[in-house]
Amino acid sequence: MNLYDDAVLVLKGYENQGDQGDQAALREVYLDHLAAHPDGMWKPCQAGHLTGSALVIDPARGRVLLTLHKKLGMWLQMGGHCESGDTTLEGVALREAREESGIETGLTLLPGGPVRLDRHPIPSPCNWHLDVQYAALAPAGAEAAISDESLDLRWFAYDEVAGVADASVVRLLEATRARL
Numbered sequence: 001m002n003l004y005d006d007a008v009l010v011l012k013g014y015e016n017q018g019d020q021g022d023q024a025a026l027r028e029v030y031l032d033h034l035a036a037h038p039d040g041m042w043k044p045c046q047a048g049h050l051t052g053s054a055l056v057i058d059p060a061r062g063r064v065l066l067t068l069h070k071k072l073g074m075w076l077q078m079g080g081h082c083e084s085g086d087t088t089l090e091g092v093a094l095r096e097a098r099e100e101s102g103i104e105t106g107l108t109l110l111p112g113g114p115v116r117l118d119r120h121p122i123p124s125p126c127n128w129h130l131d132v133q134y135a136a137l138a139p140a141g142a143e144a145a146i147s148d149e150s151l152d153l154r155w156f157a158y159d160e161v162a163g164v165a166d167a168s169v170v171r172l173l174e175a176t177r178a179r180l
Contacts, residue, residue, distance in 0.1 A: 055115070099149075117132060
């Protein structure tokens with residue numbers, strides 16, 4: 001199976017996660033995008049492309065790891081573009097979480113597939129990121145290390161996130177905590 005086929009299966013399965021309202025509608029937007037754009041997984045697709053991200057969470061300590069994105073200057077979850085060697089959306093999210101958090105071993109995705117979907121505009125020549133958002137559980141004693149893609153990397157208590165991050169990160173944290 002290739003990444004495109006995996007993405008379609010993951011998104012079709014997302015309907016069974018109990019999501020309603022905007023998430024169900026967004027799921028259809030993602031599936032329609034892929035049906036109309038066979039290259040819709042990749043950064044060069046000017047109509048937009050799927051991305052994978054993961055909120056790194058340490059439930060035992062009640063905290064999340066956020067990165068201060070170098071280009072956007074915003075505190076965000078780890079995430080990024082699909083690459084040619086990727087075969088699953090889960091793999092994209094976990095690879096990005098490892099690369100951007102510096103936590104190379106012991107990081108695992110929260111079972112149950114994606115936690116949320118988030119579609120957001122990006123600058124031209126592309127128009128949209130269609131982000132498939134997961135949650136990654138940090139191992140006990142995880143040591144984070146800043147990557148070249150970040151200005152900073154920091155653990156935040158759950159109740160601090162709304163004060164530093166935008167609403168999409170807050171919604172991702174809420175949905176993750178509801179699944180724990």
